[in-house]
Amino acid sequence: MSPILIKTIQFFLSLSLLIVLHELGHFIPAKIFKTRVEKFYLFFDVKFSLFKKKIGETVYGIGWLPLGGYVKIAGMIDESMDTEAMKEEPKEWEFRSKPAWQRLIIMVGGVTVNFILALVIYIGLAYAYGDEYIPADSLKDGVHVVEKSIGDKIGIQTGDKILAVDGEKVEDFDAVLMEIINGNTLTIERDGRVFDEEIPVDFIATLIDDMDRARFLGPRIPFVIGEVSPESLNKDAGLEKADEVVAIGGQKIEYFDQVKPILEEYKGKEVDLTVVRDNEVRKIIPVVINDSAQIGVRPGLLSMKEMEKRGLLRVETIKYSFLESIPAGIDKGVDTLTGYLKQLKKIFNPDTGAYKGVGGFAAIGGLFPDSWNWSVFWGTTAFLSIMLAVLNLLPIPALDGGHVMFLLYEMVTGRKPSDKFLEYAQMVGFFLLLALIVFANGNDLYRWLTK
Structure with missing residues (x-):
């Protein structure tokens, strides 16, 4: 269908x-x-x-x-x-x-x-179904700011830990973006230092103007190869799906966000990749970095279970009895209502630009x-x-x-x-x-x- x-x-x-x-x-x-x-x-x-x-x-x-x-x-x-x-x-x-x-x-x-x-x-x-979520404070080395220009607008960098929004501790990492959209002040931990950043009043408009980049935050993930492009210069280099790149030119990497600056050093050159295959075999594979500082692969993802096993984050699972589900459901309803009222307040404030995000039937249908x-x-x-x-x-x-x-x-x-x-x-x-x-x-x- x-x-x-x-x-x-x-x-x-x-x-x-x-x-x-x-x-x-x-x-x-x-x-x-x-x-x-x-x-x-x-x-x-x-x-x-x-x-x-x-x-x-x-x-x-x-x-x-x-x-x-x-x-x-x-x-x-x-x-x-x-x-x-x-x-x-x-x-x-x-x-x-x-x-x-x-x-x-x-x-x-x-x-x-x-x-x-x-x-x-x-x-x-x-x-x-219970609740399953990633505690925001469980991210081992903070967040990955996927879109640097958007992160710069609210003063957050890759590796930062988001502690609170408007003084309220952020519990669920998946809810961080919505908390930021509805909030005014962000509490961040960076290199052991805790400080506050004001969320610009028009931050919502920034996201609305480029919806493809709106989800600008994510957990930091290892560099796992999802697919080697058929047009890549390295299609026959020996790289395989699910290979994990752990070093480039001898420089150790833990996360995918560390890759781009290193590849910039090797544009148009050949360099050795150190990869781990099947969680045990280490291989050295020579590759050519193109003029756009790319290997020619699509990154893949590790399962949440594997990320948790490596200690990169923690997944909390809560099961409720019927009686326990009643206050849990009411709390969820109250939180949803509170969040929506905050959104509505920003929509009625022209300075936020949130009115640009008001949607009709297509927007509602897109929620499904x-x-x-x-x-x-x-x-x-x-x-x-x-x-x-x-x-x-x-x-x-x-x-x-x-x-x-x-x-x-x-x-x-x-x-x-x-x-x-x-x-x-x-x-x-x-x-x-x-x-x-x-x-x-x-x-x-x-x-x-x-x-």
Whole structure:
């Protein structure tokens, strides 16, 4: 099956699940408070539906426009903009006839379900898979700064150890990049000296401007040959896949990042490589270094198990019982929410340039892997559930947060905004949302065209 098709299936499966459960969060309290629900839709049914069936007083259906979904609650000014019904006298089963506290519960029901769903998924993942991570402080000789120009921007060099971001110890090395993106201050250890570096406010923009180089940090790895290029000058020199180069011209090397400066000394010349084969046999192999200071091989990788065996890093594996998985999953959910709020804060600060990274459907679809992996699928779905909940709480008319904002105003002041005001607010909110959708998907298109 095509990788693009696999991504697409995962995207629509996740999106459909989130939309249905979100709308169910509105539907259930509406029914509890005896409020009539006229429609329950997955996706939007502009002009026509792919499927619809009326059961009781509610029409259930699937629209053709996959921009979300909705429940149409009688007596409520929503995206349907059914203003004619609002001109009639309020009826006891309408939304507008219910006490403000009941309307508030109905409106926050969707995001509540999204938050609960994310926690349930994270608890399930903790129980089913546990946690496996590389402790950031376990890297024997620090990090490899793959892209020096990006590392220089935040003052980090190959061999440094990253101790903390904003004073909080970094536990998981795989989370270091996201911690840096969300952070303001980096604590580094270099040659036994500990110091802080300010993370530039526009650092996110630096990564967004060159996404191919965004993952600029990695663990330091040995120089293992992954493949000898058929066009290489050294294709017949005797190098083999999985050979580990441990010396060049007699100069000992431990890590791949030490290779380039040495090869620069031998451009256009012949030099002896010392390689270890099958973890025991040492061979001296003469090779020619081309004018670009390259041997003509693609580097390979050691497994995490082999890296751990050599003492280069440590892999922590934590298994949880069912009871232990509950606090572990909740902690994961809280950490994810906190991280996303930090990202959102930077997006709303123009100085960071983070708005350039706002993405639409293509960006969301890109979060899913191109091969089926249930743990990644559910982890991504949990993250999207939190994202959907947070975005829905933004105080924009047409979103749940806009309705909540007006309801809180009513509960505090005792004055209900007029239906005409709510109609105009809904229209403004709709156009704001449309602009955001165009902007986000425009960013996707721009990145694709300039890739």
